Amino acid sequence: MQQVSFRQMKDGTREDYVLLDELEEAFNQGLVDRLMQALRNLENTLSGYQVSRLEHSLQTAARAEADGADDDMIAGALLHDLGDELAPYNHSQLAASIIRPYVRAEVTWVVRHHGLFQKVYYAHHFGEDPYERDRYRDHPWYQSCIDFCERYDQASFDPDYPTPTLDHFEPLLRRVFSRAPFDPAVIGQEEPA
Template sequence: MQTVSFRQMKDGTKEDYEFLGRLEQDFIDKLPDRILDALRALDDTLSGYQVTRLEHSLQSATRAEADGADEEMVLGALLHDLGDDLAPENHSQYAATIIRPYVRPEVTWVVEHHGLFQKVYYAHHFGEDPYARDIYKDHPYYESCIRFCERWDQASFDPDYPTQPLEHFEPLVRRIFSREPFDPAVVNRTDVVLPRAVQT
C-alpha cells in the first residue's frame, strides 16, 4: 500500500499532500454510503420503545415528507438522531454537525436544538423545566423547531404507522450529501421554509 513519506505533517512534500488529497476526495465521495450505513446501524441501538431508532428516524422523515416538508428538512428528520450511539448526551449537536455543510441554517438549527425542544413532552417527570426551550422564543427558527418536534419527532414511535423504507430516502441522502459542501447559496440562506401543509 502506498503511503506518504513523512512521520510529521511539517515534513510532508507537495507530492505527499497531492496524494493524500486524491485519497481524501475518494473518501469524501463515499460519504452518502457511510451515512446510509450509520442509519442502518440505528436498527440495533437504544431499546425500550415500540420501534427501533431506525424505524423512528424513517417514520419522522416519512411524516415530514407527507406533511409537505422540503427535502432538506426531510433529511433533517431522517438524520436527527444519528448521534444517539456515539453522543448520547449531545446527539442533537452531533447530527447537526454532520448536516451543516449541506443544508440551510434553519435545518441545522432545528436538528441542533430538537433535543432541548423535545423536553416539553417529558421533562416535568424528572422535575426539570419542560419550557427550557423558551430561551429561544425570539429566534427566527423557534417555531420551526416546535413544528419539527410536534408533528414529526415526538409522534414517530408508532409501530403501525405506514413508514417508508430506507431505500425510499436513499436518493435524497445521495443527492444532498453529494452537494458542494458549504455552498454559500445553501448555507447562507436565512429564510424559513415552512412545509406546504402548514404555510399561512
Template sequence: MKDGTKADYELLERLEKPYVALTADRVLDELRRQGDATLEGYRITRLDHGLQSATRAERDGADIDWIVGTLLHDIGDGLAPQNHDRFSAEVIRPFVRWDVSWVVEHHGIFQMIYYAHHYGWDENARDAFKDHPCFESCAEFCERWDQASFDPDYDAKPLIHFEPMVREVFARKAYDPDVIREGYVSPLVA
C-alpha cells in the same frame, strides 16, 4: 503535520476524494445499523423513528433538506447519546440549509417540553432560544415530526425510498453558500 510538503498534501487531497464521495454510503450504513436493535423501553428502532419522522415530513410537503434532516436528526444516538442532537447536526451541516442543521442541533432541548417535568427538569429550557429566528421552526419540527414518530403501527416509507434523497444531499459541494443560505429561514412545508 507541520513537516508535510505541498506534494504530500496534494497527494492526501487526491486520495481523500474517493473516501469523501462515499459519505452517503456511510450515513446509510449507520441508519441500517440503527435498525438492528432498539433502545430499551422503546417499541420501535431508531431507524423506524427516523423513517417515521421523514415520512411525516414528506407527507406534509417538506423539501429535500427538511426530509433528509428529519431522517437523520437522531443519527448521532449510537455514538453520542448525551449530545446526539449536536452530533447529528454536524453530520448534515455541510450539505443542508443552516436552519435545518440549527433545528437538528437544538431539537433535544426543544423536545424537553414533552417530558422534562417527569424528571424535575425545566420543560421550558428551550425558551433560552425564544428570540432566535429558528425557534418556531424547531418547535414545529418537534411537534409535527419528532415527538409523534414512536408509533409501532405507523406506515412509514422504507429506507430505500429515502436513499436517493440522502445521496443527492451528500453529493452537494460541502458548505456551498447557495445551499447553506445563512440567515434564511425556510418554511417546514410548502
C-alpha cells in the same frame, strides 16, 4: 497503498497534501453509503420504545415528506438521531455537524436543538424545566424547531404508522450529499446570533 512521507504534519510536502486531498475526495464519495449503514445500525440500539431507532428515524422523515418539507428538512429528519449511539448526551449536536455542510443553516439549527426542544414532552417527569427551550424564544428558527418536534419527531414512535423503507430515502440522501460542501447558495448565512 500510497502514503505520505511525513510523521508530523508540519513536515509534509505539497505532494503529500495533494495525495491526501485526492484520497479524501475518493473516500468522501462513499459518504452516503456510510450514512445508510449508520442508519441501518439504528435497528439494534436503544431499546424500550415500540419501534427501533431506525423506524423512528424513517417515520420522522416520512412525516416531514408527507408534510411537504423540502429535501433539506427531510434529510435532517432522517438523520436527526444518528448520534444516539456515539453521543447519547449530545446526539443532536453530532447529527447537526454531519448535515451542516449540505443543508441550509435553519435545518442544521433545528437538528442541533431538537433534543432540548423535545424536553417539553417529558422534563417535568424528572423535575426539570420543560420550557428550557424558551431561552431561544427570540431566535428566528425557534418556531421551526417547535414544529419539527411536534409534527415529525415526537409523533414518530408508532408501530402502526406506514413507514417507508430506508431505500425510499436513498435518492434524496444522494441528492443532498452530492452538493458541494458549504456552498453559500445552499447553506445560506450562518446561524443568526
